[in-house]
Amino acid sequence: MRLGGRLQAAIEILGDMDKRECPAAESLKDWGQSHRFAGSSDRAAIGNIVYDALRRRASISWRMESEAVADIAYGALLGDGGLTLEELAAMLAGDRFAPPPLAPSLVAAWQSRKLADAPDVIQADLPQWCVSQFEQLLGTGWAAEGQALGRRPPLDLRANTLRSTPEEVVKAMAGTQAEAVSWFPQAVRIAPVAGLGRHPKVQMEAAFQNGWFEVQDLGSQIVARLCGARAGMQVLDYCAGAGGKTLALAADMENRGQIHACDAANTRLAPIFERLRRAGVHNAQVHTEKTELAALNGRMDLVVVDAPCTGSGTWRRHPDTKWRLTGSQLQHRVAEQQNVLAAAAPFVKTGGRLVYITCSLFYDEDDGQIAHFLARQSGFRLCDMAAIWQAAITQAAAPAPRFTLSGLVLSPHISESDGFYIAVMEKTA
Incomplete structure (x- = not known):
C-alpha cells in the first residue's frame, strides 16, 4: 500500500472507533481481518497514524481548527509522522486511494497556529476534567506531564537475571538497536519508532523464548x-x-x-x-x-x-x-x-x-x-x-x-x- 491508502485506512479506523465507541486495538484488528491484502508493514504504518492521532487529538484539532477525524489523521502525519506539508502533498499526488487533500483553510490554520499559544490543557492533550487530578498530584508541572504522555513510547525489556545478564540480552538483540539503560542495569531499551516504522517482534527472538528477558516498561x-x-x-x-x-x-x-x-x-x-x-x-x-x-x-x-x-x-x-x-x-x-x-x-x-x-x-x-x-x-x-x-x-x-x-x-x-x-x-x- 502507498501512503494514501494507509492514510485512508487510518481515517476509516478512527471513524469506526468514534461510531462504535470501541478500543483502537479492536478497530485495527477488525480492519485488518477485512483487508487481508494489507501486509504487516502496512498495518504497522496505519497503526502509527491512528495512535499518533489519538495521542495528540486535542492539539492537532486546535491547530487544524477542525475536529474531523480525516483532518486529525493528516495532522498525525504532519506531527509524529515527521512529514512537511510539501512532502505529504508530493507523496499523495496521483494516489487514487488517498483521501481528499486538506482544504486550504486547514493548511493555513496549521501553518499559522503555534501550539505554544494554545491553552495548557490543549498543549497537554488532556480532557478538561482530568486537569485537576493531574494538578493535585503533579503540581505546576502537570502540563509537561500531559505533553510527555502524548509522545511515542519506547519498547523496554527487563533482563531476567535468573537466566541471563543485561549484557547478554543486549548482545543477543544487537539487530534491534537495543541499548542498556545506564542507571537501571536490568533495563534494556529499544527507542521509539520513527516515521511509519515499527518495533521489532522481540517475542520471536530466541533470547525471549529462552527466558532471557521479558517485555516490561x-x-x-x-x-x-x-x-x-x-x-x-x-x-x-x-x-x-x-x-x-x-x-x-x-x-x-x-x-x-x-x-x-x-x-x-x-x-x-x-x-x-x-x-x-x-x-x-x-x-x-x-x-x-x-x-x-x-x-x-x-x-x-x-x-x-x-x-x-x-x-x-x-x-x-x-x-x-x-x-x-x-x-x-x-x-x-x-x-x-x-x-x-x-x-x-x-x-x-x-x-x-x-x-x-x-x-x-x-x-x-x-x-x-x-x-x-x-x-x-x-x-x-x-x-x-x-x-x-x-x-x-x-x-x-x-x-x-x-x-x-x-x-x-x-x-x-x-x-x-x-x-x-x-x-x-x-x-x-
Missing part, C-alpha cells in the same frame, strides 16, 4: 525494585495479573523464599504459568481461588497491591482510553482500590510492608487513596520513600523522581517511563 521495573523483595521473604502479589511484577520480584529474590500470586480474575492470571516456566521461576505459587489465601493471614513480609486503576499513566501506549474515560469510571476504580487495599492489609505481618502501586497519575487513585487508607487503618505508617529510592536506585545518573505527600511518581517527563505511583507502608501493630 521501565517504570514497572522500577516500582517492582522499590518493593524491596529479598531472598527468603514471604511475598504476596495480591493483584498479579499476567505476572510481570511477579517475575521481577522472583528475580530480585534470586528464586529463594516464596511468592504467592493471585488475582481477582483468573482470566488475567492465565498467561502467568507459561511465563513462570520460561523465566525459570521456581519460588512462585499461583492461587486461582482467594479462599486459598486464608493460611497466609498475618504471615507475609511483603504484600504488593498493583491495584486496578484508570491506566492514565499508560496513555502514550493506550491513548484511546484517554478520551473514553469518564469521572464516574474513575470513582468506580477508586472504590475498587479501597476494597482491594482493605482486603490485602490483613496478610501483612507486624513489621512487614504493604506496597501500593498504580499506573495512574490521578490524585484520587494515588495520594488520595493512601490518605483514605491510613485514616481507616491505624496499624500502618508511611515509609520514607526517599530512603527507599536511594537504597534501591544506586546509579548517580538516575533521574530524581517526584516525591509526593505519601509516595513517589514516575512518568514519561520525569523518568522517561510510563506513569507509575508507589507508596510503601509498614505494619506497626
Whole structure:
C-alpha cells in the first residue's frame, strides 16, 4: 500500500472507533481481518497514524481548527509522522486511494497556529476534567506531564537475571538497536519508532523464548525494585495479573523464599504459568481461588497491591482510553482500590510492608487513596520513600523522581517511563 491508502485506512479506523465507541486495538484488528491484502508493514504504518492521532487529538484539532477525524489523521502525519506539508502533498499526488487533500483553510490554520499559544490543557492533550487530578498530584508541572504522555513510547525489556545478564540480552538483540539503560542495569531499551516504522517482534527472538528477558516498561521495573523483595521473604502479589511484577520480584529474590500470586480474575492470571516456566521461576505459587489465601493471614513480609486503576499513566501506549474515560469510571476504580487495599492489609505481618502501586497519575487513585487508607487503618505508617529510592536506585545518573505527600511518581517527563505511583507502608501493630 502507498501512503494514501494507509492514510485512508487510518481515517476509516478512527471513524469506526468514534461510531462504535470501541478500543483502537479492536478497530485495527477488525480492519485488518477485512483487508487481508494489507501486509504487516502496512498495518504497522496505519497503526502509527491512528495512535499518533489519538495521542495528540486535542492539539492537532486546535491547530487544524477542525475536529474531523480525516483532518486529525493528516495532522498525525504532519506531527509524529515527521512529514512537511510539501512532502505529504508530493507523496499523495496521483494516489487514487488517498483521501481528499486538506482544504486550504486547514493548511493555513496549521501553518499559522503555534501550539505554544494554545491553552495548557490543549498543549497537554488532556480532557478538561482530568486537569485537576493531574494538578493535585503533579503540581505546576502537570502540563509537561500531559505533553510527555502524548509522545511515542519506547519498547523496554527487563533482563531476567535468573537466566541471563543485561549484557547478554543486549548482545543477543544487537539487530534491534537495543541499548542498556545506564542507571537501571536490568533495563534494556529499544527507542521509539520513527516515521511509519515499527518495533521489532522481540517475542520471536530466541533470547525471549529462552527466558532471557521479558517485555516490561521501565517504570514497572522500577516500582517492582522499590518493593524491596529479598531472598527468603514471604511475598504476596495480591493483584498479579499476567505476572510481570511477579517475575521481577522472583528475580530480585534470586528464586529463594516464596511468592504467592493471585488475582481477582483468573482470566488475567492465565498467561502467568507459561511465563513462570520460561523465566525459570521456581519460588512462585499461583492461587486461582482467594479462599486459598486464608493460611497466609498475618504471615507475609511483603504484600504488593498493583491495584486496578484508570491506566492514565499508560496513555502514550493506550491513548484511546484517554478520551473514553469518564469521572464516574474513575470513582468506580477508586472504590475498587479501597476494597482491594482493605482486603490485602490483613496478610501483612507486624513489621512487614504493604506496597501500593498504580499506573495512574490521578490524585484520587494515588495520594488520595493512601490518605483514605491510613485514616481507616491505624496499624500502618508511611515509609520514607526517599530512603527507599536511594537504597534501591544506586546509579548517580538516575533521574530524581517526584516525591509526593505519601509516595513517589514516575512518568514519561520525569523518568522517561510510563506513569507509575508507589507508596510503601509498614505494619506497626
